[in-house]
Amino acid sequence: MTKPITLAILISGNGSNLQAIIEAIETGQLNAEIKAVVSNNPEAYGLVRATRHNLHTWVINDQDYNSRKHYDEVLRHYLETIDPDYIVLAGFMRILSPGFIDAFEHRILNIHPSLLPAYKGLNTYQRALDNAETQHGVSIHLVTAELDAGPIILQASYAVEAGDRVEDLQRRGIQLEHQMFPQVLSWLSDKRLTIKEGQVFYDQALLEQPIQFDH
Numbered sequence: 128m129t130k131p132i133t134l135a136i137l138i139s140g141n142g143s144n145l146q147a148i149i150e151a152i153e154t155g156q157l158n159a160e161i162k163a164v165v166s167n168n169p170e171a172y173g174l175v176r177a178t179r180h181n182l183h184t185w186v187i188n189d190q191d192y193n194s195r196k197h198y199d200e201v202l203r204h205y206l207e208t209i210d211p212d213y214i215v216l217a218g219f220m221r222i223l224s225p226g227f228i229d230a231f232e233h234r235i236l237n238i239h240p241s242l243l244p245a246y247k248g249l250n251t252y253q254r255a256l257d258n259a260e261t262q263h264g265v266s267i268h269l270v271t272a273e274l275d276a277g278p279i280i281l282q283a284s285y286a287v288e289a290g291d292r293v294e295d296l297q298r299r300g301i302q303l304e305h306q307m308f309p310q311v312l313s314w315l316s317d318k319r320l321t322i323k324e325g326q327v328f329y330d331q332a333l334l335e336q337p338i339q340f341d342h
């Protein structure tokens with residue numbers, strides 16, 4: 128077995144994506160080691176999940192900081208200490224400053240509940256319903272200084288049915304998310320997916336379009 132990739136997973140809430148990654152590791156589908164789970168929210172249920180699996184957790188409560196710069200410096204210092212191969216934003220609901228992103232250039236991945244570049248930011252399900260979209264989806268992308276705008280690696284789309292509510296889209300989306308993050312991380316671990324100078328390569332070829340998740 129090759130050396131596992133190392134991860135720091137950043138969360139703010141439920142942590143169901145974290146749980147999916149933990150399970151993929153424990154069942155041998157993903158060759159990775161979670162070095163730490165970091166939360167900006169001391170009440171995040173994902174911290175309970177992490178502790179149950181004996182993972183190292185760290186809370187950097189955003190209520191304790193009055194500037195983004197200071198918060199991001201503390202987070203950066205901690206992550207530099209553990210020096211993971213990748214920083215995984217799994218429902219981390221804070222915007223990271225450009226200085227932070229530069230410090231971990233091309234090593235930060237985010238999952239976002241929309242077909243980016245559509246519906247950046249918050250409340251993606253409600254906005255898609257308001258616009259009577261017939262398709263919605265999930266994207267995993269590399270994080271760059273511009274919000275939700277880095278190169279997209281993997282996307283999954285699903286149909287919006289008549290009468291759907293936010294909860295319906297969320298249920299469909301999250302179920303895909305739980306398969307997608309382990310998939311992308313396992314491609315990184317197998318070196319099927321590589322990132323060089325901000326460009327993503329899949330099977331040695333430059334990824335010009337997001338990979339469509341087969342489901």
Ligand code: GAR
Nearest residue numbers: 140141142143144217218238239240
């Ligand atoms: C996920 O749906 C993820 O896509 C979303 O937060 C949820 C976290 O769920 N992230 C964003 O909206 C980022 N802009 P989880 O805590 O159960 O993994």
